[in-house]
Amino acid sequence: xxxxxxxxxxxxxxxxxxxxxxxxxPMTSPDSSGTKKRIFSGMQPSGEAHLGNYLGALRRWVGMQxxxxxxxxxxxxxxxxxxxxxxxxxGNVLDLAISFLAVGLDPEKAIIFVQSDVPEHTExxxxxxxxxxxxxxxxxxxxxxxxxxxxxxxxxxLNYPILxxxxxxxxxxxxxxxxxxxxxxxxxxxxxxxxxxxAYGETFPETxxxxxxxxxxxxxxxxxxxxxKSLDNTIPVLAEPEDVWAKVRTAVxxxxxxxxxDPGRPExxxxxxxxxxxxxxxxxxDIDAQCRAGTIxxxxxxxxxxxxxxxxxxxxxxxxxxxxxxxxxxxxxxDDGAARASAIARETMAEVRDRMGLDWRSAIx
Ligand code: SF4
Numbered sequence: 213x214x215x216x217x218x219x220x221x222x223x224x225x226x227x228x229x230x231x232x233x234x235x236x237x238p239m240t241s242p243d244s245s246g247t248k249k250r251i252f253s254g255m256q257p258s259g260e261a262h263l264g265n266y267l268g269a270l271r272r273w274v275g276m277q278x279x280x281x282x283x284x285x286x287x288x289x290x291x292x293x294x295x296x297x298x299x300x301x302x303g304n305v306l307d308l309a310i311s312f313l314a315v316g317l318d319p320e321k322a323i324i325f326v327q328s329d330v331p332e333h334t335e336x337x338x339x340x341x342x343x344x345x346x347x348x349x350x351x352x353x354x355x356x357x358x359x360x361x362x363x364x365x366x367x368x369x370l371n372y373p374i375l376x377x378x379x380x381x382x383x384x385x386x387x388x389x390x391x392x393x394x395x396x397x398x399x400x401x402x403x404x405x406x407x408x409x410x411a412y413g414e415t416f417p418e419t420x421x422x423x424x425x426x427x428x429x430x431x432x433x434x435x436x437x438x439x440x441k442s443l444d445n446t447i448p449v450l451a452e453p454e455d456v457w458a459k460v461r462t463a464v465x466x467x468x469x470x471x472x473x474d475p476g477r478p479e480x481x482x483x484x485x486x487x488x489x490x491x492x493x494x495x496x497x498d499i500d501a502q503c504r505a506g507t508i509x510x511x512x513x514x515x516x517x518x519x520x521x522x523x524x525x526x527x528x529x530x531x532x533x534x535x536x537x538x539x540x541x542x543x544x545x546x547d548d549g550a551a552r553a554s555a556i557a558r559e560t561m562a563e564v565r566d567r568m569g570l571d572w573r574s575a576i577x
Contacts, residue, residue: 241279241280241386242279248279248280248281249280249281249386249387250280250281250282250283250383250384250385250386250387251276251280251281251282251283251385251386251387251388251389251422252283252285252379252380252383252385252388252419253269253273253282253283253284253285253388253389254284254285254286254287254290254327254376254379255269255270255284255285255286255287255308256286256287256288256290256291256294257286257287257288257291257301257304257305257307257308258291258304258308258441258442259303259304259307259308259441260307260308260310260311260448260449260450261308261311261312261315261448261449262439262440262441262446262447262448262449263439263446263447263448263449263521264430264432264438264439264440264446265311265449266315266449267430267439267489268391268430268439269389269391270311270312270315270317270449271315272389272424273317273322273389274315274316274317274318276389276422277317277318277321277322278321280387282321282322282323283322283323283325283383283385283553284312284317284322284323284324284325285324285325285326285327285379285553286305286308286309286312286325286326286327287327287379288301288305288326288327288328289327289328289333289334289375290327290372290375290376291304292368293366293368293369293372305326306539306542309324309326309542309545309546310450310532310535310536310542311449311450311528311532312324313531313532313535313542313545314449314450314528314529314531314532314535315449315528319545319548319549323549323552323553324545324546324549325546325549325550325552325553326546326549326550327379329546329547329550329553329554330382330550330553330554330557332382332554332557332558332560332561333375333378333379333382333557334375334378335561336378336381336382336560336561336564337371337374337375337377337378339564339568339570340374340377340378340381340404340408341371341374342411342568343404343407343408343411344374344377344404344407346370348400348403349370349371349373349374349400350370352373352396352397352400353396354372354373354396354397355369355370355372355373373397373400373401374404376397376400376401377400377401377404377405380398380401380419381401381404381405381408381416381417381419381560382556382557382560382561383553383556383557383560384416384417384560385417385419386417386419386420387419387420387421387422388401388419388420388421388422389421389422389424390421390422390423391424395421398419398421401419402418402419404416405417405418405419406418412564412567412568413567415563415564415567430482430485430486431482431485432445432446433445433446433447433459433460433462433463433464433482434464435463435464435482436464446459447459447460447521449525449528450525450528450529450532451522451525452522452529453518453519453522456518456521456522456525457515457518457522460483460514460515460517460518460521461511461514461515461518463482463483463486463514464482465481465482465483465510465513465514466478466480466481466503469510472506472509472510473506473507474506475503475504475505475506476503476504476506476510477503477504478499478500478503478504481503483510483513483514483517484496484499484500484503484513486517486521487499487513487516487517487520490517490520490521490524491516491517491520495516495520499513499516
């Protein structure tokens with residue numbers, strides 16, 4: 213299959229606009245034998261990706277594709293634990309896939325697929341139940357948080373980390389790009405691998421975390437919580453310039469700045485944090501100085517940020533428009549990705565079934 217959705221030169225131009233170091237990669241890949249380390253990561257489909265998804269994950273993923281053997285997954289089976297309307301899921305998957313391709317995930321460099329297209333994920337998750345203590349699952353911070361929202365807690369909320377371990381270990385991933393809040397989940401995956409290997413023989417690697425360089429906490433535009441679509445405190449990555457402005461103009465700034473000539477503190481202002489990603493050194497130095505001196509208004513400062521975001525996301529919008537006009541190209545990418553992922557998954561599962569004795573024909577010989 214020929215993937216036709218390759219990132220164009222827009223991505224290269226865009227890269228110049230981001231001024232923070234993107235990623236801290238502690239692993240050597242390719243290794244001395246020339247073999248690239250394998251990376252797996254997934255994202256739940258809640259439609260078009262937003263700024264938080266982009267800054268926190270997607271831009272890192274784009275930067276890893278040349279050095280690593282990357283597998284990017286749309287984890288629709290995880291999304292069902294959040295409830296929601298099933299009739300919206302297919303559209304949400306398609307929109308996230310379009311966002312993936314629009315921002316520069318490249319099917320010629322990485323496997324891009326949808327979790328439910330590869331049934332081995334859920335099969336391996338079931339088998340991992342055999343080596344995962346319930347107490348470990350109950351201690352997960354995310355379980356404690358999420359379970360508060362239910363009168364009767366669905367088992368999927370508890371077992372979520374087992375499916376996550378299966379996602380990663382099905383491909384024997386060497387590493388997973390993680391943020392601070394996902395470290396505990398990866399530790400669970402490593403623990404599942406250790407327990408499985410101890411019970412059934414050496415099968416899985418202990419997947420390493422790839423920790424991003426500290427870029428400061430990126431808050432939602434409300435200044436109160438992490439960016440999230442459901443909190444409506446973020447910006448869709450494919451938003452038109454006027455929609456970017458409609459969002460950025462609402463952003464919370466330094467609360468001590470009431471009047472235009474009040475001296476401000478860029479270091480506590482989330483708008484300035486975002487300038488760090490989208491504005492060049494000279495612009496940031498100018499804003500920093502003018503903010504402290506009280507010679508620039510927050511509206512002007514936000515306008516500069518909004519223009520830079522809209523400008524940086526321009527190539528994404530163009531590619532997405534093309535893909536919306538030709539969804540068959542997205543289907544082709546995801547079908548091909550599922551076939552490539554399945555080939556790896558089948559191999560792992562043959563080994564796992566054999567080790568776990570799920571092979572009755574061997575009794576006949
Ligand atoms: S001028 Fe810019 S950096 Fe300073 S407080 Fe206002 S929005 Fe924040």
